[in-house]
Amino acid sequence: MNTSPHTHHCQGCLSRRRCLQLISSAAAGLTFSGSIVSALGRERKPAPDFVDPVRLRPHPLTRIEAAYLQQPRPYWLGWPGTAYPLDKTQAEYSARLSQSCERLGLTLRAEAKPLEKEADLVTLINGIKERKPDAVLLTLQHMQCWGWADRVSRETSLPTIIFAPVGTAFTGHLAGISRRQGVHVISSLEWPAVEDGLKMIRAKRMFEESRILWIKGNERNETVLDRLGTKVRAIPRDTFNQLFDKMPADEEAKDIASTFRRGAKKIIEPDWNDSVNSARCYTAAKRLLADEQANALSMDCLGMVSAKLVPTPPCGAWTILQDEGITAGCEADLHGATSMMLTSYLLDRPSYMNDPVPETAKNLLIASHCTSGTRLNGFNKPTAPYILRSHSESDLGVSVQVLWPEKSPITLVRFSNPNELIVDTGKLVSNVATPPAGGCRTSVEVKMDNVEDCRDVLGFHQCVTLGNHLRTIEGFCQLYGIKIVHSPREATHFVPETKPART
Amino acid sequence: MKTRCLLGIITLGLACLAKPAPGAEVQFTSPGFAPSKMDAQGRLLEDWGVLELKISGSEMADTAEVKAVKLDEVNQAAQSSAQHGGVRVTRTAYRAPVWPSGLDVLTLRLEETEGREQSVQVSLALPDSARVGSRTISIGNRAVVALPANARASQSRRNWGYDDDATALPGWGKPKVECDPAFRNIRAGMGGVPIHYRFKVESNVALTVVLGFCESHWETSGQRPMTCVVEGAPAQAVDCIAKWGQHQPGTLQFAGNDQNGDGELTVTVLPQTGAPDQNPILNVIWIFTAGHTIDATQVMRGRLNVQAMHYVDVGGANDQSLFAGGQAEYMIKLPAKGAQEMTFLVACVGGSVPTPERTAWTPEKLCQAAAQVWREWKEAR
Numbered sequence: 049m050n051t052s053p054h055t056h057h058c059q060g061c062l063s064r065r066r067c068l069q070l071i072s073s074a075a076a077g078l079t080f081s082g083s084i085v086s087a088l089g090r091e092r093k094p095a096p097d098f099v100d101p102v103r104l105r106p107h108p109l110t111r112i113e114a115a116y117l118q119q120p121r122p123y124w125l126g127w128p129g130t131a132y133p134l135d136k137t138q139a140e141y142s143a144r145l146s147q148s149c150e151r152l153g154l155t156l157r158a159e160a161k162p163l164e165k166e167a168d169l170v171t172l173i174n175g176i177k178e179r180k181p182d183a184v185l186l187t188l189q190h191m192q193c194w195g196w197a198d199r200v201s202r203e204t205s206l207p208t209i210i211f212a213p214v215g216t217a218f219t220g221h222l223a224g225i226s227r228r229q230g231v232h233v234i235s236s237l238e239w240p241a242v243e244d245g246l247k248m249i250r251a252k253r254m255f256e257e258s259r260i261l262w263i264k265g266n267e268r269n270e271t272v273l274d275r276l277g278t279k280v281r282a283i284p285r286d287t288f289n290q291l292f293d294k295m296p297a298d299e300e301a302k303d304i305a306s307t308f309r310r311g312a313k314k315i316i317e318p319d320w321n322d323s324v325n326s327a328r329c330y331t332a333a334k335r336l337l338a339d340e341q342a343n344a345l346s347m348d349c350l351g352m353v354s355a356k357l358v359p360t361p362p363c364g365a366w367t368i369l370q371d372e373g374i375t376a377g378c379e380a381d382l383h384g385a386t387s388m389m390l391t392s393y394l395l396d397r398p399s400y401m402n403d404p405v406p407e408t409a410k411n412l413l414i415a416s417h418c419t420s421g422t423r424l425n426g427f428n429k430p431t432a433p434y435i436l437r438s439h440s441e442s443d444l445g446v447s448v449q450v451l452w453p454e455k456s457p458i459t460l461v462r463f464s465n466p467n468e469l470i471v472d473t474g475k476l477v478s479n480v481a482t483p484p485a486g487g488c489r490t491s492v493e494v495k496m497d498n499v500e501d502c503r504d505v506l507g508f509h510q511c512v513t514l515g516n517h518l519r520t521i522e523g524f525c526q527l528y529g530i531k532i533v534h535s536p537r538e539a540t541h542f543v544p545e546t547k548p549a550r551t
Numbered sequence: 552m553k554t555r556c557l558l559g560i561i562t563l564g565l566a567c568l569a570k571p572a573p574g575a576e577v578q579f580t581s582p583g584f585a586p587s588k589m590d591a592q593g594r595l596l597e598d599w600g601v602l603e604l605k606i607s608g609s610e611m612a613d614t615a616e617v618k619a620v621k622l623d624e625v626n627q628a629a630q631s632s633a634q635h636g637g638v639r640v641t642r643t644a645y646r647a648p649v650w651p652s653g654l655d656v657l658t659l660r661l662e663e664t665e666g667r668e669q670s671v672q673v674s675l676a677l678p679d680s681a682r683v684g685s686r687t688i689s690i691g692n693r694a695v696v697a698l699p700a701n702a703r704a705s706q707s708r709r710n711w712g713y714d715d716d717a718t719a720l721p722g723w724g725k726p727k728v729e730c731d732p733a734f735r736n737i738r739a740g741m742g743g744v745p746i747h748y749r750f751k752v753e754s755n756v757a758l759t760v761v762l763g764f765c766e767s768h769w770e771t772s773g774q775r776p777m778t779c780v781v782e783g784a785p786a787q788a789v790d791c792i793a794k795w796g797q798h799q800p801g802t803l804q805f806a807g808n809d810q811n812g813d814g815e816l817t818v819t820v821l822p823q824t825g826a827p828d829q830n831p832i833l834n835v836i837w838i839f840t841a842g843h844t845i846d847a848t849q850v851m852r853g854r855l856n857v858q859a860m861h862y863v864d865v866g867g868a869n870d871q872s873l874f875a876g877g878q879a880e881y882m883i884k885l886p887a888k889g890a891q892e893m894t895f896l897v898a899c900v901g902g903s904v905p906t907p908e909r910t911a912w913t914p915e916k917l918c919q920a921a922a923q924v925w926r927e928w929k930e931a932r
Contacts, residue, residue, distance in 0.1 A: 269581075270927075270928055273650045467742075467911070536774070
């Protein structure tokens with residue numbers, strides 16, 4: 049039931065601030081509203097205190113060096129073969145590489161000509177050592193170039209993507225190098241796989257350029273995470289609720305509340321005031337992120353709600369931030385937040401950290417929490433249907449029950465620490481309604497792949513994201529030395545108790 | 552060129568109970584954390600004790616001073632300098648803002664100033680309570696110093712002991728049945744660190760090795776599968792829960808020998824690839840002369856301890872490092888007008904140091920992180 053007393057809800061009639069927010073967000077393909085088209089017709093200036101969420105997502109300088117490795121022409125026998133169109137292939141891949149770099153915001157330096165002599169290779173290696181790009185992309189054009197690729201990787205010690213179009217590698221060529229830390233090998237004709245490799249480099253740079261606000265306790269300090277290089281700024285929890293108290297129920301807040309309500313398939317508990325308060329949480333979070341030059345946050349929200357410091361839990365606001373590509377994590381779970389950043393930065397889509405519940409009758413994992421994003425297929429893709437609910441544990445404020453697409457593959461990721469990631473995959477079976485179930489609002493049943501018993505799924509607050517991204521995540525972890533752990537494939541079996549031996 | 556040996560002995564001492572000498576002290580920290588101090592003698596004053604860098608031997612320092620400096624223009628640091636004959640010794644310490652508690656980075660720089668090649672012995676003198684691992688030094692279960700990556704310490708060795716960075720957890724095991732008390736204690740390779748012991752033996756000798764385990768964390772199998780490797784014997788995989796159950800002690804027997812003839816028998820327990828719990832554990836080691844019939848039940852109950860060549864209560868009272876406490880040494884050769892740096896990572900207030908093999912931190916990255924945090928730091932509004 050929509051209980052909004054707000055009468056000014058016509059489609060396309062948005063305030064100045066919201067309009068400009070949508071325009072700037074649309075430019076980056078990031079907006080949570082589905083009603084953008086009608087809003088674009090007006091020209092308005094932003095309010096001076098408006099925080100553009102697009103600017104909160106990191107946009108690091110990411111430098112890639114690319115080169116083709118070939119043998120002296122003309123080719124005669126040996127793979128890829130005399131008939132292989134070298135010039136045409138290289139022109140095509142160069143065009144695709146330029147497009148990918150432009151799309152991903154990468155700075156590309158490509159060797160003007162393919163390298164085919166030892167001297168060329170030495171020059172390349174020395175140049176790379178001097179210029180220190182973030183990664184090297186080598187495209188192989190002959191099977192005899194693997195030794196050179198190996199040398200570039202070893203001698204530069206830089207993350208190296210090796211693209212071996214079909215016809216330039218046998219299994220034996222990949223045996224060692226493709227499983228070595230710091231290397232990502234793509235033996236394929238699929239260009240999207242190469243772009244995924246480039247995204248790995250960009251994601252690492254985004255981690256390095258990010259600052260997470262860790263909102264909890266009373267301390268204020270700053271540290272840096274091992275391996276990821278992400279800065280963690282701890283700030284007192286009261287900072288947030290004091291800022292929330294100052295945030296007005298202004299045009300921006302009302303527009304957000306209105307748009308969010310209008311996009312809902314159904315509204316059950318939240319009334320208009322709940323929605324405005326949730327929008328104030330969102331604007332407070334943006335303001336705090338901007339003030340602290342931060343790009344993500346994780347807050348002791350349960351403690352705040354427990355102490356009744358805010359009238360609404362931040363769940364609904366966190367959903368909006370997630371859809372804008374800004375990680376907003378729950379319960380001050382830092383590694384939960386970095387796991388969400390991984391799907392945001394590497395896969396361009398939100399995830400939600402979940403409380404894992406074993407459904408033993410059906411042998412399914414129920415992944416449950418109150419802060420799922422809605423743009424499950426990507427930040428620039430349409431939203432999934434959602435229902436506006438209250439935060440289940442407190443029955444306060446706004447939380448979103450996102451209806452995830454049934455029968456879709458999903459991936460679960462969780463950093464145990466910055467050096468180790470739990471990764472599992474499964475297939476979404478159904479959405480779980482609350483009630484009859486208890487627990488959090490977005491709740492989905494998952495049939496796990498390669499995990500015989502749902503009770504054995506590893507981790508807590510694993511982050512659920514749509515799609516099977518195992519290969520991409522494995523590639524990222526291998527490039528940057530992050531150890532991967534999977535839940536046990538085989539079930540644990542009941543062990544009868546043994547009586548203590550008599551002495 | 553003739554090498555002038557032992558110009559000076561530089562002793563880096565860990566003296567937990569030592570009091571700082573009076574005189575000037577320089578504090579350094581990173582934003583929001585309690586500071587550490589360097590005193591006039593260039594010693595680091597930490598919450599776990601004093602990390603001392605002092606000069607001993609025939610040639611004492613001509614001068615010594617400590618001052619506050621800025622690295623990369625922003626990074627708070629303390630620096631102590633002294634001239635020891637023909638070698639200039641500079642110790643620089645700053646706080647690296649490593650999550651969660653930070654750590655102190657102490658760099659020792661040795662510069663030859665007399666224009667001839669010289670050898671310097673850097674000695675790491677340690678109290679008996681400090682346990683030396685392969686790359687870290689621990690007090691209790693806290694890793695307090697990570698040793699430099701670019702130098703290998705030559706340390707006096709005992710006849711047997713652990714040579715790893717695993718952690719002792721006394722009282723972790725809760726055996727439900729009568730067994731040797733050593734089943735109550737373990738060492739655990741936290742973060743996937745292998746547990747590794749060496750025993751001095753006669754070259755090429757054959758021995759019977761029995762390893763004892765008691766899993767008291769997991770209730771279900773499949774969580775902590777491990778591989779046990781005894782030199783000269785086939786490796787054995789073990790999942791304690793699957794084999795014996797929770798809180799149930801059990802043993803594995805190996806027909807080992809000094810296969811490579813180096814006069815040492817090695818025993819290693821490591822996590823299986825892909826194991827959900829990557830922390831290997833080990834409770835007990837018995838080593839018997841070969842040829843004896845070993846009754847597993849009697850071994851498990853501790854009734855053959857006296858017959859064993861070695862009985863190790865792993866993580867318990869009679870356990871020990873392979874390296875004797877008190878001293879570890881580095882021999883440094885300095886070319887004429889040359890210099891060398893050694894970087895020690897040091898635990899600061901409330902923290903510990905990471906295991907070097909398992910971290911991506913390097914001295915360069917630590918310095919960059921410190922500078923970046925200082926540049927972008929601002930106090931609360």
